[in-house]
Amino acid sequence: MKFEAFRKSIRLSKEDISRGLLEENRDRIKIKKEKVAVRNLVKIMDAALAIGNAKGFASMSLRDLSSEAGLSMGALYSYISSKEELLDMIQQQGRIVVARVMSENLSGIDEPAEKLQKAIQVHLYLSEVLQPWFYFSYMETKNLPREAHRKAIESELLTEGIFAGIIEEGMAKGVFRQVDPRLGAALIKAMLQDWYLKRWKYERRKVTVEEYGEFLVDLVLSYILIRDEKKACS
Amino acid sequence: MKFEAFRKSIRLSKEDISRGLLEENRDRIKIKKEKVAVRNLVKIMDAALAIGNAKGFASMSLRDLSSEAGLSMGALYSYISSKEELLDMIQQQGRIVVARVMSENLSGIDEPAEKLQKAIQVHLYLSEVLQPWFYFSYMETKNLPREAHRKAIESELLTEGIFAGIIEEGMAKGVFRQVDPRLGAALIKAMLQDWYLKRWKYERRKVTVEEYGEFLVDLVLSYILIRDEKKACS
DNA sequence: GTCTATATCTGGATAGAC
DNA sequence: GTCTATCCAGATATAGAC
Numbered sequence: 400m401k402f403e404a405f406r407k408s409i410r411l412s413k414e415d416i417s418r419g420l421l422e423e424n425r426d427r428i429k430i431k432k433e434k435v436a437v438r439n440l441v442k443i444m445d446a447a448l449a450i451g452n453a454k455g456f457a458s459m460s461l462r463d464l465s466s467e468a469g470l471s472m473g474a475l476y477s478y479i480s481s482k483e484e485l486l487d488m489i490q491q492q493g494r495i496v497v498a499r500v501m502s503e504n505l506s507g508i509d510e511p512a513e514k515l516q517k518a519i520q521v522h523l524y525l526s527e528v529l530q531p532w533f534y535f536s537y538m539e540t541k542n543l544p545r546e547a548h549r550k551a552i553e554s555e556l557l558t559e560g561i562f563a564g565i566i567e568e569g570m571a572k573g574v575f576r577q578v579d580p581r582l583g584a585a586l587i588k589a590m591l592q593d594w595y596l597k598r599w600k601y602e603r604r605k606v607t608v609e610e611y612g613e614f615l616v617d618l619v620l621s622y623i624l625i626r627d628e629k630k631a632c633s
Numbered sequence: 634m635k636f637e638a639f640r641k642s643i644r645l646s647k648e649d650i651s652r653g654l655l656e657e658n659r660d661r662i663k664i665k666k667e668k669v670a671v672r673n674l675v676k677i678m679d680a681a682l683a684i685g686n687a688k689g690f691a692s693m694s695l696r697d698l699s700s701e702a703g704l705s706m707g708a709l710y711s712y713i714s715s716k717e718e719l720l721d722m723i724q725q726q727g728r729i730v731v732a733r734v735m736s737e738n739l740s741g742i743d744e745p746a747e748k749l750q751k752a753i754q755v756h757l758y759l760s761e762v763l764q765p766w767f768y769f770s771y772m773e774t775k776n777l778p779r780e781a782h783r784k785a786i787e788s789e790l791l792t793e794g795i796f797a798g799i800i801e802e803g804m805a806k807g808v809f810r811q812v813d814p815r816l817g818a819a820l821i822k823a824m825l826q827d828w829y830l831k832r833w834k835y836e837r838r839k840v841t842v843e844e845y846g847e848f849l850v851d852l853v854l855s856y857i858l859i860r861d862e863k864k865a866c867s
Numbered sequence: 868g869t870c871t872a873t874a875t876c877t878g879g880a881t882a883g884a885c
Numbered sequence: 886g887t888c889t890a891t892c893c894a895g896a897t898a899t900a901g902a903c
Contacts, residue, residue, distance in 0.1 A: 430868070460897085461898085474868070474869050474870070476898070538775075541689070542688055582848055585827060589826065611816075695878070695879060704887080706880085706881095707886090710879095711887080
């Protein structure tokens with residue numbers, strides 16, 4: 400699947416994401432009119448990710464944020480009750496979206512090699528669509544308060560578990576070679592992460608997300624698939 | 634080579650590193666007695682990396698730092714003239730050490746597969762010895778002031794260039810398959826980074842640095858080496 | 868719902884005693 | 886060389902007008 404086709408297929412506008420966020424946090428957000436609330440939440444999230452990714456969430460003052468979002472300090476505080484809560488909301492909403500898209504796209508695939516290929520591609524493409532969120536989430540995890548930090552780690556292990564599960568399945572069916580599934584999954588994840596963490600590098604070299612995905616799938620499959628020796632020698 | 638043998642072979646005590654740091658910054662550091670200066674620099678660096686890695690450099694107050702290092706605010710300011718300069722010193726000193734150890738350990742190896750294996754191993758083991766520095770350096774790069782940021786990126790590309798160079802050599806000699814050398818190098822680096830960025834994960838699973846290195850080398854070489862078909866079929 | 872104005876606190880940096 | 890005391894810029898958070 401091409402990246403553009405994927406992007407269209409998941410239909411994830413900023414408004415959709417902010418609406419989800421609003422619904423999850425009706426109690427914390429003071430603004431009652433949905434239309435107004437969604438519009439401003441989009442601006443707040445965009446601004447928070449932009450500034451946070453440029454100089455770190457801790458260094459972002461709420462003054463910066465309010466001016467970048469085009470709101471006054473007072474108005475901003477009608478949407479969030481503290482800087483820490485903002486961090487929490489951002490992380491939480493992203494996790495929900497990632498879990499949903501991954502499971503939607505992987506259900507119904509049985510053949511391990513195909514499933515592994517698809518899982519890598521979907522994760523990579525999704526991280527491209529939500530690049531600012533993925534980057535932010537990675538970089539700020541360790542600064543989260545205790546409970547939120549625990550949830551973030553749990554979520555990381557969950558995604559990794561998807562890959563490990565596919566590897567185990569392939570080994571059980573005899574089509575993958577014997578490897579440590581969690582270690583294999585961890586390395587796949589590491590390579591997926593590089594795409595959104597070091598974007599400047601790949602942009603500069605004009606590597607597209609499709610090329611990156613193909614290289615990655617090629618590397619992983621040619622290592623893990625048991626080769627058909629007869630075919631190679633004929 | 635085993636990790637412990639490597640650790641001993643490079644002889645990198647905290648004191649050695651701080652002494653180097655002192656020599657490079659004679660002009661900026663006010664303390665004249667080497668013994669005193671080195672002792673306190675060790676404490677300052679340890680504290681800065683510990684607090685910085687726990688909650689981010691930006692969130693670390695110099696009050697935290699001074700108390701963790703066991704110095705008063707005033708004393709601290711005899712060693713650094715600003716928080717930003719501290720950041721600079723940490724990065725700079727690490728880069729020098731990494732460049733030195735890498736080049737020392739790779740000189741004189743000609744065979745591409747052996748050299749690639751050795752480069753991966755040395756980088757991995759070094760990142761284990763200096764884990765707090767590698768972690769810090771990765772996480773704080775984007776918060777550096779302009780010039781320091783440029784240097785950090787340059788250094789990242791330099792290390793990557795070492796791997797890309799080995800891959801090119803192997804391709805030229807006809808022992809490696811045709812791949813994009815920079816993309817291959819980038820992925821190797823991504824997997825190396827995971828070791829020091831996600832240490833908690835590997836510790837929890839009781840994966841040793843040697844096991845991680847073997848898996849990584851196995852993955853890379855079995856992808857990139859051109860298989861001897863005759864041997865496989867005999 | 869959004870704004871301006873402001874109370875209160877925190878943290879980087881320095882002066883000057885010992 | 887190290888300490889205590891202090892200055893002051895800049896930050897979070899809130900009160901109250903519109």
